[in-house]
Amino acid sequence: MKKYGFGVDVGGTTVKIGFFEATGKMLDKWEIKTNTENNGVAILPDIAKALEEKLAKEGIDKSDVQGIGIGVPGPVKNASYVERCVNLGWSDVNVAEELGKLTGLNVKVGNDANVAALGEMWQGGAKGSKNVVVVTLGTGVGGGVIIDGKVVEGFNGAGGEIGHINVNKTETKACNCGGKGCLEQYASATGIVRLATEKLAADNDATSLRDLAEVTAKDVFDAAKAGDAVAIGLVDTLGEYLGGALANISCIADPEVFVIGGGVSKAGQILIDAVQKHFKERAFFACRNTRFELATLGNDAGMYGSMQLILE
Structure with a gap:
């Protein structure tokens, strides 16, 4: 049974979303606008909606999705918590917890430069x-x-x-x-x-x-x-x-x-x-x-x- 996952790269202007097989093969990628209004309160719900729509379109059950990895432009603690992210307007946001509740999926969070480094190590x-x-x-x-x-x-x-x-x-x-x-x-x-x-x-x-x-x-x-x-x-x-x-x-x-x-x-x-x-x-x-x-x-x-x- 194939397993899938999402790699999400949150920038100040756009959110880049990659849909992957667990082998590292990218199946699709697209972007949505980063809505930084009201201290970025809509960013995670917008991401959750985009992922839900993709799974529905592909006919993939959430039990076949290993999770969501997400990179954000700021320091991240414990693969989950962002104390402050100026470019997004965030303060005191537990990204893993909030996006996990919105999607029902496992979520891990990293600093954007750190996850880019992981990408180059893994497939670059x-x-x-x-x-x-x-x-x-x-x-x-x-x-x-x-x-x-x-x-x-x-x-x-x-x-x-x-x-x-x-x-x-x-x-x-x-x-x-x-x-x-x-x-x-x-x-x-x-x-x-x-x-x-x-x-x-x-x-x-x-x-x-x-x-x-x-x-x-x-x-x-x-x-x-x-x-x-x-x-x-x-x-x-x-x-x-x-x-x-x-x-x-x-x-x-x-x-x-x-x-x-x-x-x-x-x-x-x-x-x-x-x-x-x-x-x-x-x-x-x-x-x-x-x-x-x-x-x-x-x-x-x-x-x-x-x-x-x-x-x-």
């Missing part, structure tokens, strides 16, 4: 490995640390918050978290743009970036690939911040592989090379040859990882 860039660190470089910097196949959530649910490692004690501008000098301020897409903007304002070096009305992270990488010296320097600076942070992480987690994902990872090998160069310069000798891979699941990683939660 780290497939076949059990000790993995995944770094997602997007608007911010997220991450997930997996040891022996299990996500490290930590006491406060903040395990894997790689983006908020302090990498610059002289920084004067605040990160979104309220701290100063966080990795996210330099290695995210917005961080790269910030580095470029400050560089262009600080000197008059010739660079194709000056010809652009507005510089994006992609522009910086494209210019570097074309041999632009300023852009190459900016990519190296990013590599220094991120490679150094991952060298420190390797002393604790000692992963078999680092997986780099998120929108910035579309830059490809030039990003991996820059990070790996500085990682090797800083890493403990036993960790120096840790593999680096690009993520392969893209926006589906959260759905795959959420599904994997209920198979543990």
